[in-house]
Amino acid sequence: TKKKEVSYSNRGKSLEDDLNETNVFYLQQKLAIIHKKPVPIQIVKVDYPARSAAVIREAYFRTPSTTDYNGVYNGYYIDFEAKETDSKTSFPLKNIHPHQMEHMKSVLHQRGISFFIVRFSTLQRNFVVLYEIVERFYENMKNGGRKSIPFTFFETEAIEIHEGYLPRLDYLKAVDVLIADKAVCESEEK
């Protein structure tokens, strides 16, 4: 009966760990190819010891100019940013860098699928939300509006993803919904 006690509770694991595990699963199952981009590093000094690997001795972290993850899923270019917040009531927009918003806008212009995965860590709830929706809040903030997106907005307007065993965080289900919605929008525009 020990099996019944297995819990998929996720306390302590970071959103990034969960997404990386999920992406490995997607890759192995041939469902999608999505990778975390390495953090860009400015390398200043490298030693080349005889008979062993080069050692970086001085380097600095650079600010990423794009998003955390990108790749391809069934012909679609996928590009997203993962964000965690401890807040129980809202997602603070200051977590998003202006250059990330710019990058995501360009992705949209190239007809990629651009979204955020937002984890409310304390509440253990995860949501997928389209870039376009976050952009509305972001522009509104720049015009003096509120500096965060209410949790209640996520509950009613975003797509919730539930934690599981394999994959840990099956966000492609949400991406399917985004793609289906987009197809509807595009055909309505005609």
Next chain:
Amino acid sequence: TKKKEVSYSNRGKSLEDDLNETNVFYLQQKLAIIHKKPVPIQIVKVDYPARSAAVIREAYFRTPSTTDYNGVYNGYYIDFEAKETDSKTSFPLKNIHPHQMEHMKSVLHQRGISFFIVRFSTLQRNFVVLYEIVERFYENMKNGGRKSIPFTFFETEAIEIHEGYLPRLDYLKAVDVLIADKAVCESEEK
């Protein structure tokens, strides 16, 4: 009359430099969003000096598990590997890592556009060649066949890209041809 002497000759510049410049141009002109992936680094030791930026004091280069470049172009997922050779007669397949081939095969399976940009440095000639074509040579090599792709094959079967001023290496023109060819193939398959 000095202007007439301006040459777009590319001696000395690396293929990577040319592609990075080209990608900046594409980004600024809103033609495509394609980035070089940072080389993955294994960080072992970081110092956090008071009042200044974190300094990486020990780190190692890791072997990239994918390709050099990826991004999105007009709804298409683009994924490619850039390779240079000094040879005047053929492109040696040992330049390609098995994990790169695996990655590109997966990209194809997800309906992305996967290709190589090959520069014959000594000849100052550049070619775009679909992953699928390289795969034929690669598989043939694994079965005991020749270990390189003849330059004459590139001349007749690949798409040549010529160096220019802005952009340096307009490979999207070649990608347009690849996409058009694929569309023809797919409709013939039906």
